[in-house]
Amino acid sequence: MNAPLKHDPHKTSFYITDALYEEIIADFSNWQRDDLVIQDLAERDLFRSLLEHEARLLDQDRLEDWLTLFTPECVYWLPSTPNGGDPRKEIAITFDDRRRLEDRVYRLRTGYAWSQKPKSRTVRLVTNVEVFDTGRADVRMVRSNVMIAEFRGFETRCLYAWCGHRYVKQDGKWMIAARQLNLIDCDQCIRNPSIVL
Amino acid sequence: MLEKTSDLIRTAYLSPPYDYDQLVQRDRVHQLIYTDPAIFTAEMTHIFGAVWVYLAHESQIPKNDDFITAKLGLRPIIVLRDNKGKIRALYNRCTHRGTTLCRLEKGNSNVFRCPYHGWTFNNDGSIRNVPWPDGYANDVTETRFNAAQVPRVESYRGFIFGTLNMDMPPLEEYLGGIKGPLDEWLDRHPGGKVAICEANRLKYNGNWKLAYDNSCDGYHVVFSHRSLLDMENRLVAEGDKGMSYYKGRPDEAPMYMKYFGHGHHYKDKRPNMEIKPGAMWAVESPHPGMEHYEAELRRMLGDRAPEALDLASSEPVNINIFPNLSILGNHLQVFEPLSVNETNAIWYGTAVVDDEGVWGDALPLINALRMRTQEGFPNFGEVDDLANFEEIQRGLAAFEDEWVYMHRGMDIPGRTVDLGEGVLKAPATDEMFMREYIQYWKRLMQTEPNVQIKREP
Numbered sequence: 001m002n003a004p005l006k007h008d009p010h011k012t013s014f015y016i017t018d019a020l021y022e023e024i025i026a027d028f029s030n031w032q033r034d035d036l037v038i039q040d041l042a043e044r045d046l047f048r049s050l051l052e053h054e055a056r057l058l059d060q061d062r063l064e065d066w067l068t069l070f071t072p073e074c075v076y077w078l079p080s081t082p083n084g085g086d087p088r089k090e091i092a093i094t095f096d097d098r099r100r101l102e103d104r105v106y107r108l109r110t111g112y113a114w115s116q117k118p119k120s121r122t123v124r125l126v127t128n129v130e131v132f133d134t135g136r137a138d139v140r141m142v143r144s145n146v147m148i149a150e151f152r153g154f155e156t157r158c159l160y161a162w163c164g165h166r167y168v169k170q171d172g173k174w175m176i177a178a179r180q181l182n183l184i185d186c187d188q189c190i191r192n193p194s195i196v197l
Numbered sequence: 198m199l200e201k202t203s204d205l206i207r208t209a210y211l212s213p214p215y216d217y218d219q220l221v222q223r224d225r226v227h228q229l230i231y232t233d234p235a236i237f238t239a240e241m242t243h244i245f246g247a248v249w250v251y252l253a254h255e256s257q258i259p260k261n262d263d264f265i266t267a268k269l270g271l272r273p274i275i276v277l278r279d280n281k282g283k284i285r286a287l288y289n290r291c292t293h294r295g296t297t298l299c300r301l302e303k304g305n306s307n308v309f310r311c312p313y314h315g316w317t318f319n320n321d322g323s324i325r326n327v328p329w330p331d332g333y334a335n336d337v338t339e340t341r342f343n344a345a346q347v348p349r350v351e352s353y354r355g356f357i358f359g360t361l362n363m364d365m366p367p368l369e370e371y372l373g374g375i376k377g378p379l380d381e382w383l384d385r386h387p388g389g390k391v392a393i394c395e396a397n398r399l400k401y402n403g404n405w406k407l408a409y410d411n412s413c414d415g416y417h418v419v420f421s422h423r424s425l426l427d428m429e430n431r432l433v434a435e436g437d438k439g440m441s442y443y444k445g446r447p448d449e450a451p452m453y454m455k456y457f458g459h460g461h462h463y464k465d466k467r468p469n470m471e472i473k474p475g476a477m478w479a480v481e482s483p484h485p486g487m488e489h490y491e492a493e494l495r496r497m498l499g500d501r502a503p504e505a506l507d508l509a510s511s512e513p514v515n516i517n518i519f520p521n522l523s524i525l526g527n528h529l530q531v532f533e534p535l536s537v538n539e540t541n542a543i544w545y546g547t548a549v550v551d552d553e554g555v556w557g558d559a560l561p562l563i564n565a566l567r568m569r570t571q572e573g574f575p576n577f578g579e580v581d582d583l584a585n586f587e588e589i590q591r592g593l594a595a596f597e598d599e600w601v602y603m604h605r606g607m608d609i610p611g612r613t614v615d616l617g618e619g620v621l622k623a624p625a626t627d628e629m630f631m632r633e634y635i636q637y638w639k640r641l642m643q644t645e646p647n648v649q650i651k652r653e654p
Contacts, residue, residue, distance in 0.1 A: 007488070011432055016486030021565070080395050088565035090395040091546035094572050097485035103428050107577055112423035115580040187302075189400035189533075189541040192587075194580040 005072060009098040015073040016097050021088050024075055027166055028084055028180050031132055031141045038131040038140075047142045047167065048129045050174060055124035055146075058196055063105040066196070071170060075178040076101050078197060081187050084180070093186060093193070104196060115194035120152040122195060126163075138169040139177075146181070150195065159197065160184045198340055199348060199363070199649045210246075212239040212642050221639040223632070224604035228593045230635075231404040231601070237537035239642065244520050245270030247646035248459070249351070249358040249371045251522035251531060252276050252286055254545070256355060256392035257303070262320060265303040268533055269347060269359060275299050276357060279320045280307045286347035286359045287322050288650070298344070309344075322346045323653045340652055348651035354383055355390055356522070362646040374457035374620055378465070378516045382524060385512065387555045391547040393529070394568070397575035399542045401583040403590035405521075405534035408542055409634070411582060412517040412525075413454050413462045415625035416605060418443040421585055425578045429482035438482040440513075442469040448624035452513075458619040460519025460637040462630035467513055475503025477510035484569040490562050497559050505559055508549055509566035511574070519634060527571055538590050542583065546571045603631040 007014040038044065050069075057066040070076075078093035079085055087095045096104065107113050128145040141164060148159040166178040181197050183190070213235040220227040230236055250269055253276040257265050264277035266289060273289035275298070289297045291311040298309040298318065308325060310317040317325040322344040327337050347359040351368035353376070358368050365371060372379070383389045401408075411417065418440055419426065429439040442450055451468035470476040481487070490509070495502040511526030523530040525544075533541035546568060551560045593601075606612050606627030613629050614622045623629040 012488045013483065013485050014489045014492075016569075017489050018562075018565070080397065085395070087568060088561060089548065089568070091397060091544075091568055091571055092395075093397060094576050095485060095569060099432075099483055100485055103431070103483065103577070106431055107424045107428040110424040110427045112427065113581060114421065114424075115584040117584075187398070189398040189543065191400045191402065192580060192584060193399070193576075194584075 009072050010102060011099065013097050013099055016075075018088070020075075021086070024077070024178055025084070025086060027141070027178065028077075028164055031134070031164070032130075032143055033132070036132045036134075038133055044129060044131050047131050047140065047165075047174075048126075050167070051126045051129060051142065051144050051163075051165070054176075055126045059122050059124055061119065063108065063196060067101060067105060069176050070098070070101070070179075071168060071175045071177045072098060074098055074101070074176060077178065077180045079180065079182060079186055082182065082184075084182075093183070093190075108194075108196075113194065115192050118152065120150045120195045122151070123149045125149075140167045140174070141165070142167060148195075148197065152192070157191075161197070198652050198654070200345075200652065201649050207645075210238060210242045211645060212236075212243055217639045217643050221635055224607055225600040225602045226635055228596060228599055228601060230638075231406060231590065232537060232593050232596070234537045236642075237404070237534070240534070241270040241272075242648060243642050243644070243646060244638065245534070246648050247360070247362045247365070247641055247644075248520060249360045249365060249368050250520065251356060251518060252347075252350070252359050253357045254355055254393045254529065255284070255352060255357060256390075256550075258284070260305065262305045262307045263303075264299065264306065264320070266299055266301065269361075270534065273297055274347065274359075275309070277320055281321070283321070284350055284352060284357060285320075285322065286350050286357075287318075287320075288345040288347075290345065291316055292324070292342045292344060293327075316342075318344050321653055340654070343652040345650040345652060348649050354379070361648045361650065363649050364647040371459055372518065373459060373461065374455075374618070375459075375461035375463060375516065375518055378463045378514060379518075379524070382512065382514060382516060386508070386549055387551045388553060390550060391527075392550045394546045394548045396546060397544040397572065397579075399544065399575065399579060399583060400535075401540055401542065401586050402538055403540060403583075403586040404538060405532050405540040406635075406638075407586040407589055408532050408540060409517070409520065409523075410603070410631050411586070412523045412530075413464045413515050413630040414628070415443065415447060415452070415454065415464060416628070417582070417585070418447075421581050422578050424581065425574075428577060432483065437480055439480065440466075441480070442466065443625070448626055450625065452625045454623050454625060454627065454630055455616075456621040456623075456630050456633040458637075460634040462517050462634060464515040464625065465513075466625075469513070473503075475506060477512065478503065478506035481506075481510045481570060482573060484566070484573060486566060486569055490566045493562055494559055494566075497562075505556060505563050506566075508563050509570055511570055517630075519637070526574065527567060528574075542579070544571075544575045544579070603628040603635070607632065 076096040080093045125147040130143045132141040146161045161183045164180040167174045168177045258278045275287045275289045293316045296313040315328045324342045350359045430436045452466040455463045516524040521532045529545040531543045
């Protein structure tokens with residue numbers, strides 16, 4: 001897992017392959033089983049604090065710091081259907097690799113991203129955290145519910161979602177390998193989805 | 198059986214008493230056409246009730262009894278393939294109390310049963326039965342209780358359109374010259390067709406025409422989309438990715454726009470590129486999986502790989518079919534007016550279908566790549582346009598400053614070229630297409646359409 005990468009994922013995208021898509025689809029299918037919920041409160045608290053930290057970085061517009069939470073070869077996935085679907089056959093709201101995630105942050109920093117000029121102010125509430133065993137000590141799946149209150153321009157709105165995080169332990173640190181954000185209205189028309197959700 | 202609307206409907210929905218020649222002038226339009234709720238209400242009949250409106254794509258209802266729900270202007274409709282295979286657009290409204298019959302976005306069913314009192318309709322619109330019919334003095338299965346439907350539904354190469362206007366010429370005549378670009382767009386795909394596959398669904402607080410005004414606009418690109426262009430070129434030295442051909446002096450570039458009549462227009466940016474397989478792929482900006490899938494396709498296909506990669510690329514054309522369909526790159530963008538200042542802009546993705554097996558095992562790879570290329574623009578480009586449309590709507594609230602201009606390129610000798618048969622050609626950043634389509638809009642607003650609905654048989 002920690003072997004040196006053959007290609008630089010900041011610049012090229014060799015790791016988004018059929019095998020990776022299949023792995024991601026499998027990882028995000030049938031994982032929220034009652035019998036896999038980890039009952040240890042200390043472990044739940046650990047992941048809860050990771051999620052709260054992530055939410056704070058986004059709320060404070062510390063997007064560059066937020067990017068460091070991900071593994072080099074990560075996935076950031078917002079399905080456009082409630083069941084997730086197969087991203088090879090369907091458009092997602094977005095299915096970002098490392099480079100596109102950095103593109104996203106780069107664009108917001110250009111000063112010319114009019115959909116974020118003025119910038120939104122957000123408060124994220126992350127709740128209902130459950131940690132799921134994956135059969136591997138160095139991999140955890142975490143479900144949370146998310147409310148994003150977003151003020152921009154003249155009004156405040158709320159976006160609602162549940163989030164699935166796939167955490168892997170690399171060099172003793174839990175990193176986000178894949179993050180699937182499921183807006184409850186992901187298959188409906190959404191106004192100005194330009195912040196990092 | 199056709200039914201003409203009554204005078205009650207005409208009073209409520211026909212055009213308000215404006216002098217449209219004042220509202221729409223040669224070089225400018227009045228802000229009221231974007232802000233007046235009465236004009237919006239009239240548009241739902243004079244525009245969306247009068248011309249051929251895009252409803253759905255045949256790939257969304259491939260089998261008999263398949264249906265999807267859609268809209269004709271504000272009218273809720275069910276577009277379906279009935280049990281004999283005929284494509285119809287039923288009004289999604291029970292003839293009893295007006296309840297919508299179908300609340301699902303898609304499915305397969307040969308009947309629709311109203312959830313409120315159980316009136317049941319066949320999918321050709323005819324009424325099948327009602328509960329306890331002996332409680333009615335007369336037969337409630339007579340024709341007037343059959344579901345209403347759009348009287349004219351026609352397809353052109355998979356694109357389903359409908360109109361309520363009995364005086365509209367047939368669909369192909371209405372499409373006219375825009376069929377040329379549409380044919381070319383389809384014919385670059387195996388079998389000359391595509392399939393719809395999910396969508397990037399967006400909305401904005403602004404009038405629907407702001408999106409149509411923008412659909413062929415080459416003037417806004419380097420300004421509204423500056424963050425996109427900067428982003429797409431951040432990793433390359435040459436700076437030729439995406440729509441970079443708009444930088445510098447875009448009017449001197451070989452790209453052009455054409456106006457075809459009936460409000461349809463076209464931007465062709467392909468001449469900016471070399472005419473050879475792989476040219477589109479060469480300017481494609483970075484997308485997830487790009488390098489891996491390119492390498493795989495080159496390994497599998499050898500000399501044919503550039504052609505396959507072009508199928509995964511966004512084709513540099515804008516094909517705008519008045520009033521609600523805009524084919525951009527590989528997307529079908531559909532505009533849905535919701536109110537005078539609220540519009541859905543739905544970017545349906547399209548996939549390559551390959552019934553003949555031209556691409557064999559390479560097809561899923563082409564589509565996997567094509568899905569990712571299609572997510573780029575809605576995420577990083579369209580959001581900024583929509584923000585600008587919202588800011589126009591906000592600006593127009595300064596209502597004594599009455600005029601909105603669209604006169605770029607006008608009255609410059611030789612700038613707009615008349616190609617005959619109603620086709621005009623102009624440089625990429627001109628607003629010629631806006632002036633032309635809004636004149637067509639004006640004529641429609643000045644004319645009462647012959648609106649009728651149909652009930653089987």
